[in-house]
Amino acid sequence: MKRPEFIDGNGFIAEVIRTHRRKSADIRVEEGAVSVVVPVDTSLERIGELLADKRRWIKEKVALHQEMTPPGSKRYVSGESFSYLGRNYRLKVEKGPFAPVKLVQGRLVVSVPLGAEQPHMIRNALIRWYKRQAETKLNEKVARWAPQVGVTVPNMSIKTFKSRWGSCTAKGELQFNWQIMMAPNRMVDYVVVHELCHLLRHDHSPQFWGEVGRVLPDYEECREWLKRHGHVMVAL
Known part of the structure; x- marks a missing residue:
């Protein structure tokens, strides 16, 4: 499986999906998670421009999903437990540039920047994982x-x-x-x-x-x- 590629959109994290089957870009917001499907040779600079042009629309879609999602018991902080194949693993949240979730020494480790959107980013990172x-x-x-x-x-x-x-x-x-x-x-x-x-x-x-x-x-x-x-x- 290809290593996932992400871009920090300043308030949201966009997953970059490269494909030979597209000739133009397609920005999607599904379950509050942002992805941009692009031709394989699209530069990160160009992808950043596309996301910047659609930033207001993306933020509105993400906010709408957050409003429609019933509040759960999870706070998405270090020490919380998440089940994978029947075993519970503790979450470890590190502060810094976004890095997708990894299972390391029995912990689900994720790096996200500080900010009001942090719990939402962590939840989406877990769903992607x-x-x-x-x-x-x-x-x-x-x-x-x-x-x-x-x-x-x-x-x-x-x-x-x-x-x-x-x-x-x-x-x-x-x-x-x-x-x-x-x-x-x-x-x-x-x-x-x-x-x-x-x-x-x-x-x-x-x-x-x-x-x-x-x-x-x-x-x-x-x-x-x-x-x-x-x-x-x-x-x-």
Whole structure:
């Protein structure tokens, strides 16, 4: 996976996504996080100019998201605990130029400048980190479980869902909620197997659950665990 690239927009952090599939820039604000998709050879200076031109619009979109996001219990300060694959890791906030979250010696370390936007920046940095982990780990798990389910490895993407952990589209593409990465490994396996089995049966019939049970005999325990604890994982 390519190393993530970021630009400090003075009040927000923009992730730079370089691609061969675009000939012009596209600035996005999704879940309060800013990204700019550009052709691969676009200079950082040019990207900075694009962000400066749209700074007012970006800040308005970020502020709107903050207003619409229900206040949670997290303050995004050093010492707070965040779950990853069922284990809790303490957050360590360092003051300085922005640096994305890294898991170092059992701590989630992030560097952000001081300012009123610091908690928002830390939250977005954590979401970006979870999404990167989800892309890597879920691709690995799909490749591992697909042969056991009896299907070819499908296309996969990471999404944000409010009330589901995964989805199988009519075209056979699997979509996974990045927040499942807070659950224990076995629960992640269950969600992957569940969606892979939808490639065999696109329903929740007894035959479908029979396919899930053939691969994961303890699937009912996993499903019940997610029902009981799922609300805690979405409270980032």
